[in-house]
């Protein structure tokens with residue numbers, strides 16, 4: 001007797017006869033009756049296999065054929081493929097980038113055909129190798145992309161990549177400056193608040209200046225109250241005392257210049273500070289303040305603030321993560337001033353050095369610095385796209401030349417801003433704006449990290465953004481496509497939220513093991529093929545495909561492939577290619593050195 005193990009997948013029913021030979025079949029997932037022992041076994045004919053693979057509704061875009069099923073057409077529904085995140089995994093050279101470029105292209109072309117008009121679609125490709133600009137550079141729409149680069153070739157229509165530094169949120173600033181939890185982080189966050197509220201911009205007049213000064217004092221003392229410093233352990237009360245003395249010194253010259261309500265309010269404050277300071281002068285080594293003292297002080301500062309025209313709304317802290325415009329040097333000044341105000345100047349130095357070096361970096365300046373004219377509105381309209389008929393459907397953001405110390409932050413900022421913009425879009429419009437975010441080389445940007453680490457470095461901040469998109473993106477119409485050579489290094493949260501997988505050749509043990517875990521038990525057999533798949537072939541499984549299938553992806557002509565040819569050693573060595581055309585490759589290092597050392601741009 002033979003023993004056989006079965007995976008019931010579905011039922012194939014014969015439906016129509018057009019002539020005696022032309023049978024049609026209809027495949028449905030699931031089986032309402034299971035075979036009993038002794039039932040005969042049939043091998044499916046090619047036609048039957050094809051019906052199985054081609055079954056299902058809403059097969060809208062053809063992406064390839066299935067060589068194991070009589071070259072049946074493999075079609076997908078973009079709603080399913082992009083709606084619930086797609087992971088494209090495989091070794092180097094196995095065809096991932098070609099597949100990604102193809103999926104985008106074929107979907108758009110089909111959409112255009114179907115609607116007879118320009119597709120209203122949005123694809124944002126984050127391209128760390130600079131390979132996609134070629135794939136979407138054809139002059140005919142809808143697959144002509146807007147290409148953003150650090151060093152754009154403007155004659156071919158490429159645009160300068162600009163990610164203003166005021167887009168960064170507080171977590172991104174903290175990880176970039178490696179701010180320590182205890183003193184640097186509160187200082188930096190407070191400084192960001194001030195700079196976003198426009199506090200470090202030049203004042204309109206004298207009384208505006210004082211008003212702003214009082215507001216700053218008000219919020220720093222509020223912070224100290226919340227942390228309990230004035231009645232805390234030595235030397236915290238002492239530094240609070242020093243601060244009061246400084247405040248008194250600052251206010252004294254003001255008094256002579258004022259009159260009316262402003263004078264009364266400031267005078268009251270001044271007198272009260274003196275009341276607090278004088279009896280404590282002798283025990284200035286450890287002058288304790290009570291909660292009541294501080295409350296009364298806050299009250300007086302607040303009424304002085306209103307006497308100078310300030311109002312409640314003024315003192316409400318601005319959302320520190322809101323993308324409000326400011327300049328880099330204003331932030332520097334704000335950090336310096338805040339550190340002084342909080343008495344932590346000596347601890348803020350390392351942080352300041354990092355911000356200064358960021359602002360001084362010539363290569364980065366064009367990306368983050370000289371963007372005074374770029375508003376958030378303009379950014380969203382050019383990068384996500386306002387009118388795709390005018391702007392095109394694809395944005396390629398080439399981050400290959402962004403310097404390594406900020407590339408994770410820049411990537412995180414782009415992904416987060418896109419996500420938050422779409423979140424807000426749904427809030428205002430109640431419907432979503434379907435958008436696809438493509439992340440190439442995902443193992444670099446969505447790398448597993450240690451969640452317990454006290455200081456989150458840039459890579460983990462970046463990963464967290466993608467984890468959030470993977471978890472919540474679907475609700476806001478944001479689909480994620482990630483492509484990676486090392487699935488075992490990817491964040492598990494992101495991978496487990498991907499509902500569709502396109503698996504190219506994978507030969508590494510650990511990666512295979514991981515992929516095995518992603519598929520249900522009864523389908524593991526299929527994955528035995530993985531180590532030997534030729535390039536351009538892949539296994540499609542998950543939400544977008546009723547049954548896992550082996551696909552040979554459509555052919556992508558050379559001009560539409562991402563620019564990542566295998567190196568042509570032999571042609572360069574011998575000086576001619578297979579067709580006998582001369583191949584020239586000079587090794588001229590001078591321009592490279594100049595560019596590297598920043599001598600020419």
Ligand SMILES: Nc1ncnc2c1ncn2[C@@H]1O[C@H](COP(=O)(O)OP(=O)(O)OP(=O)(O)O)[C@@H](O)[C@H]1O
Nearest residue numbers: 092093094095096097098535536553554555556564
């Ligand atoms: N659909 C396709 N049509 C035509 N050629 C293809 C296709 N898919 C793969 N290829 C061939 O395979 C080669 C490698 O593909 P690709 O650059 O996409 O690999 P990759 O998996 O992205 O590699 P890496 O991980 O190094 O980026 C291509 O240069 C191309 O010649």
Ligand SMILES: [Mg+2]
Nearest residue numbers: 096097098564
């Ligand atoms: Mg690639």
